[in-house]
Amino acid sequence: xxxxxxxxxxxxxxxxxxxxxxxxRLKFSKKRARVAIHPTCSTRKMGLEDKLLELASACAExxxxxxxxxxxxxAGDLGFKVPELNAAALKDLAAHVCxxxxxxxxxxxxxIGLSLHGGIPYRSILxxxxxxxxxVDE
Numbered sequence: 001x002x003x004x005x006x007x008x009x010x011x012x013x014x015x016x017x018x019x020x021x022x023x024x025r026l027k028f029s030k031k032r033a034r035v036a037i038h039p040t041c042s043t044r045k046m047g048l049e050d051k052l053l054e055l056a057s058a059c060a061e062x063x064x065x066x067x068x069x070x071x072x073x074x075a076g077d078l079g080f081k082v083p084e085l086n087a088a089a090l091k092d093l094a095a096h097v098c099x100x101x102x103x104x105x106x107x108x109x110x111x112i113g114l115s116l117h118g119g120i121p122y123r124s125i126l127x128x129x130x131x132x133x134x135x136v137d138e
Contacts, residue, residue, distance in 0.1 A: 002046070013043060014106050014126055015052045023058075026133040034062040035128065036096070036103035036120065040110050041071050055125060056104060059132045066096035072110040079113050090117035104128050 002011050012020065037056045039049035049065070056063045073079065073089025090113060097103060103122035105111050114122040 013046055013048055014124070015043065015048055015055050016046070018055060018126075018129060019051055022129075023055075025136055026129070027136050028058045028133050030058070031060045031128070031132050033060050033101045034064060034099055035060040036064045036066065036100040036118070036122075037125070038069065038072065038103060038105040038110060038114055038122065039065070040105055040107045043106055044070070052106070052125065056128065059128045064097060064100055066093060069093055069096065072113045074107075074109045074113045077109055079109060086113040087117060090114065093118045102128075 005011055035056060037052055039052050043049055043052060053063060053065055069090065069092065071089055073085040073087075075085060079086040093114065094117065097118045097120055100120055103111075103114055103118055103120050104125040104127070105114060105122055106125055108124070111122040111124070
C-alpha cells in the first residue's frame with residue numbers, strides 16, 4: 001500500500017510510527033520479563049524486523065525472535081478457512097517461545113494464530129508500549 005498510495009500521504013507501519021513520532025515523547029520503563037516478537041510478512045517486506053526488535057528491547061529486559069519462524073501462515077484471513085496453513089507454518093513455534101510470558105506482533109490475524117500455536121498470548125506491540133511507557137514531561 002505504501003508504494004501505491006498518493007505521494008501526498010504518509011502511511012506508517014505501527015513500529016515505524018512509534019519510533020519516528022512517539023519514542024522521544026515517551027519514557028520507557030523496561031518490563032522485567034522475557035517476551036517474544038513476531039515480525040509479520042509485511043514488516044519483513046518493509047525491512048523493519050530490526051526496528052521491531054529495537055522497540056521491543058526498549059520495553060522488555062529479554063526479547064526472543066524465533067530464528068526459523070518467518071511467516072505465520074495465516075495469509076490475511078485465509079487461516080480461518082484453511083487452518084492447516086497456520087498450523088504447518090508455526091509447528092515449531094511453541095518450542096521457541098515456551099519460556100516467554102507473552103508475545104507481540106503487528107497484525108491481529110497473525111496474533112490469533114501465534115497465540116493458538118505458541119501457547120502464550122500474542123498481542124499488538126502497541127499494548128506492550130502502552131504498558132511500559134508514560135509521557136515525557138515537557
